[in-house]
Amino acid sequence: MQSKKPTLLRGMRDFAASQVFKRNYILDTIRHTYQKYGFLPLETPALEHLDTLTGKYGEEGDQLMFKILNSGDFLAGISDQIKDYKALSRQITAKGLRYDLTVPLMRYIAMNRNTLVFPFRRYQMQPVWRADRPQKGRYREFYQCDVDTVGTQSLLYEAEIIVMIHEVLLRLGIEDFTIHMNHRDVLKGLATLAGAADQAHALGAALDKLDKVGKDKVLEELKDKGFLPNALAKLMFIFDLPTTQKDRWAVLTKQLDSNQIGTREMQKILDYTHSLGLEEPSITLDLTLARGLSYYTGTVFEVKMKHLNWGSIGGGGRYDGLTGAFGQTGMSGVGFSFGVDRLYEVLEELNLWPSPLGYDTQVMLANLDHLSEQWALKVLATLRKNEIRAEIYPETVRLQKQLQYAQKRQIPFVAIIGSEEQTAGVVALKNMQTGAQKPCSLASLLQELS
RNA sequence: GUGAUUGUAGCUCAGUUGGUUAGAGCGCUGGUUUGUGGUACCAGAGGUCGCGGGUUCGAGCCCCGUCUAUCACCCCA
Structure with missing residues (x-):
């Protein structure tokens, strides 16, 4: 037998005992909190049919999906004339590794709709895979900790998610975080204001980069995407929003139609979080928050560390049409996902690990x-x-x-x-x-x- | 997927304009006699210089490809 130096695949990691202990500490903390709010566990397989997965995340997501080659003679019946790799790929792969935990949940709900009790509340902590280029805190296999409530439009559940995020992070000793909140409907309203109601997605994508590239670059990108100067003028208030939450709301409701669903819903959610006992939630209304996952239809959130300029440590939102793709319409859901690996990096950076972790030999x-x-x-x-x-x-x-x-x-x-x-x-x-x-x-x- | 940078013992790194048997510190193994570790001393093991090709009389150093890691973009947890 020939021996070759073994190596890890790009973006994949081994976890030694000390790392597993730390990861378990995070998982245990999250699980404990999720269960306290009445969520029940669910586990689904790593592999799904490709048509279950594709088309839910937007074009970007589909490209980053790991696909599994068909078993056996996968070339049987394939014309050797095919030169387009995408066309070929569709014919020789029919299954893939899950890209997140929300879409498998929708598949599960659609399959079990007659036996599940709604609203269905579940949490799920499992690895997902994305064929992305790795960077710090970004891997090709990583754990997500999802909570979702499906089968009700009640905004109470958005508020619950916000409360749970606070509880988990404070338990872990993380205080320096902000939950950024926005609403797809607000983005739509802004696009309408700029006379391009159908361009909400493009607008969001451009605004999303504001804190990274600055106002001028954002405007440039919008011009390139076809927004007219006099339309853009109506959006300029976005760049000069007041610093206090209250004033921001005032500006936003004034600018947008007062019947805006988005602003009304977000207000309601904030009221609920207060009623649930969160005196001063670390939430900010962030008009530049877009989120690329295309299935979101209502509120969207993202949790970021205030003083660490890394990616977010969690994100989520409301989605209305997802079960529709599996033949089950009219089922609204809202969910959130923590990234274990991101939390790990934060705890590591801020030195917040408890000692001892309580798993090792005494x-x-x-x-x-x-x-x-x-x-x-x-x-x-x-x-x-x-x-x-x-x-x-x-x-x-x-x-x-x-x-x-x-x-x-x-x-x-x-x-x-x-x-x-x-x-x-x-x-x-x-x-x-x-x-x-x-x-x-x-x-x-x-x-x-x- | 695009554009850069990188890779020498388990780890952190040195390696002079391409020139004999590639070095250090830490770590590792054994020892300094009998039931006491973290210090000290002694000895030892360990490298196909990421991998594959090429240029050259000669390559760890040059060229190409590939894999990995890091960074930016894209996107995201």
Whole structure:
């Protein structure tokens, strides 16, 4: 057999124990909160039919989808005249890796519509795959933690999402965040104001870049896209919005028709968050928030760190037509997704990990000789019965080696058990940090470690 | 997908205008005798110089391709 140096695929990662512990800490925190709000778990397969996935995310999304080559003779019946790779790809691939968790949810709901209880509330924490070029905090396989409520138009659920975002982030010790909120209907209203109602998407895409490229570049892009100068003049207020939330609302409602659904809904949502006990939500009305995923139809959110200029740590919004693609119309849903990998980077950067994380071994039993082994194993069993994470060194090698092992593993306590201890019915408990050592009875050992 | 930069021991890096057996620090393994680690000392292992081709008498250094990582764009978690 030829051996080649093994490597990882682009954008794919291994996770060592210390990383898994940290990731689990994030996942546990999110799961705990989601469940507290009454959401139930769902898991779906990594692979879906390609036609389930495509056409929901916009052109960009479809391009970034990982496709799986058909099994067997995938060239059977394919003309060798085909030179267009896209046409060929449609014929030789029929399944793909999921791109997010929302579309699989819609498929699931459409399939189980007669047995599910609506409104259907589920959370889902699983990996998704995108054939993107990796960058910092951006990978080709990454975890999303979705919550969605499907089957009701109630804006209460938008408000709940906002409250949950606060709870999860504050639990993780993250305070320096802002939830940016906008509404597709507001974007439509702005486009209408500029005399191009059908150009809402283009307008959003251009505005989205405002904080990155500045006002002039945005205007330039809009001109290129066909917006007329006198139409643009009507949009100039966007660039000089007041700083306080209240004044912003005033300007926006004045500029847009007072019957705007978008502004009314967002107001209502804010009222709800107050009623749900969120005194000062970290929310800002952000007219430049567009979000590329094309399935959103109502409010959209994105959570960003105020002082870290990275991508968002989560995003979501309301979608009305998604189940329609699976033959189930009139089903509105709203959802949100945390990015575990982004949260990880934030906790890492801000040094917010708790210590200890509470998953690693608390005590190692040193294995001195076969005579005392029986006593050692009894101690080990007792520790585990009392929910203390314990292990025993597998061989009776020199104590020096065993202590070195414990040190490298960063195990905080070593219990030394030899014939002396066995006769006395104790263990010698050594604190690896201070080096102090004292004989302990079984009872005091348990007390010391719990 | 577009445009750049990058890649030498497990890790961080050195390697002079292309010229013999490619180096350091840390880490690793063993030892400094018997049941005590993190310090010190001694010894040792470990590199097809990312991979594949090319130029050259000769390539870690030059050229091309490819993979990876990083950055910007696109888009996004």
